[in-house]
Amino acid sequence: MSFFNQPIQIGNLTLKNRVFLAPLAGxxxxxxxxICQELGAGLTYVEMLSATAIAYNNKRTFEMMARHASENVLGVQITGPTAAQVAHAISVLDKQGFETIDINMGCPVRKVVTAGCGSGILKDPERISETVKLARSATSRPLSAKFRLGYTRENINVVNTVERVLAENVDMFTIHGRTRSESYSTPCDLSGIKLAMHTALANSKPVIKVGNGDVFDLSSALKMQQETACDAIMVSRGALGNPWIFKEILSAKKVQPEFSEWLDVVFRHLDYQEEHFGKTKLAAILARKHLLWYSKGFPASKSLRDVLNRVEDLNDARALLKNYAANTPKDFIRYAGSNTDLSSDYDPKYEMDRKLDRGVGDEGMEQSV
Ligand SMILES: Cc1cc2nc3c(=O)[nH]c(=O)nc-3n(C[C@H](O)[C@H](O)[C@H](O)COP(=O)(O)O)c2cc1C
Structure with a gap:
């Protein structure tokens, strides 16, 4: 059995494997x-929620807490401007029955940080301790924090952050190996993650250490594990348009689906989209970004993307895909004959429809009222 395909214990929660899907706003x-669960993700999260929005009983934020009947284990992530607000929100999330709760200390979005949320907290180490302490008293469920190496390269404080969250008894922490001021064009710093993970080894209570950043395939997953000694990995951009990444890492062998399997999964995603959002224009608009990500790596797919990017009806998307499929060999393997590197330094969150982008982006914090 591969390293990643082993169960893992977070507090009183047992997960079937060590490859998680990150909370991804929008x-x-x-x-x-x-889709990610079906392809193997050991843990998935609801999109990041705002503690302020929960305090105001924001309807949409409560709608975002919904879970599908098939989701036996589901995590949630919260960010807030004060320790008291985060703790209040956590007591609400605890009652909602989420199996594990994460505190976001890494979101870099300007509006989020200016409100004192996300990675804004990294500039105020005392508030990190206070927040985790109050959060811990608000739930007995597995509690975790996700943070970056520091606010800027000149102010790396990740070892101190790890010490603080451990002192307040988190069950797990995730480190994204960049600072708040670094963009995706700066490679994830595995040595920075390793240093901080090492700090946790001396901890009296077992704590799960999760590595995050630039995991795009099996080899980058193995690199993350071998170079940082993390217990689990969290996949983010690597899953966009490529949920097969879970299968690949868990099976420890390269997985690129044949066209027919790819098409099945994309159609299934559209069916789930319709089931969740209804036969609505919104369902189609929210599906666009996924369709654009899915259609990378196929011959002449640029023209397909141009039309998919304008769909207003899921049936139109299905028709466009069927038409494209009619001209593509069933056994075509994605990226065949071209650059197989699935990574890219473009930042997908800036490519989303900003009006509908829920949570990321400067207009995106409307859920925080
Ligand atoms: C579209 C998008 C949305 C994101 N939303 C969240 C979020 O809600 N919470 C969070 O902790 N990180 C969020 N992130 C950051 C990722 O979880 C992750 O830390 C970062 O992308 C680095 O991992 P990667 O290099 O594997 O993408 C988001 C990233 C993207 C691209």
Whole structure:
């Protein structure tokens, strides 16, 4: 059995494997989570929620807490401007029955940070301790924090952050190996993650250490594990348009689906989209970004993407895909004959429809009221 395909214990929760899907604002909704779960993800999360929005009983935020009947294990992530607000939100999320709760200390989006949320907290280490302490008293469920190496390269404080969250008894932490000021064009710093993970080895209570950043395939997953000694990995951009990444890492062998399997999964995603959002224009618009990500790596797919990017009806998307499929060999393997590197330094969150982008982006914090 591969390293990643072993069960793992987070507090009182046992997960079937060690490859998680990150909370992804505007992306990790029910349809996408179902697809990633079916392809193997050991843990998935609801999109990041705002503690302020929960305090105001924001309707949409409560809608985002929905889970599908098939989701036996589901995590949630919260961010807030004060320790008290985060703790209040966690007591609400605890009652909602989420199996594990994460505190976001890494979101870099300007509006989020200016409100004192996300990675804004990294500039205020005392608040990290206070937040985790109050959060811990608000739930007995597995509690975790996700953070970056520091606010800027000049202010790396990840070892101190790890010490603080451990002192307040988290069950798990995730480190994204970049600072708040670094973009995706800066490679994930595995040595920075390793240093911080090492700090946790001396901890009296077992704690799960999760590595995050630039995991795009089996080899980058193995690199993350071997170079940082993490216990599990969290996949983010690597799953966009490529949920097979879970299958690949878990089976420890390269997986690129044949065209017919690819098409089955994309159609299933559209069916889940319709089941969740209805036969609506919104369902089609929210599916666009996934369709664009899915259609990378196929011959002449640029013209397909141009039309998929304008669909207003899921049936139109299905028709366009069927038409494309009629001219593509069933056994065509994605990226065949071209650059097989699935990574890219473009930042997908800036390519999303900003009006509908829920949670990321400067207009995106409307859920925080
Ligand atoms: C579209 C998008 C949405 C994201 N939303 C969240 C979020 O809600 N919470 C979070 O902790 N990180 C979020 N992130 C950051 C990722 O979880 C991750 O830390 C980062 O992308 C680095 O991993 P990667 O290099 O594997 O993508 C988001 C990233 C993207 C691309």
């Amino acid at each position: 992306v990790s909704d029910i349809p996408f989570r179902r």
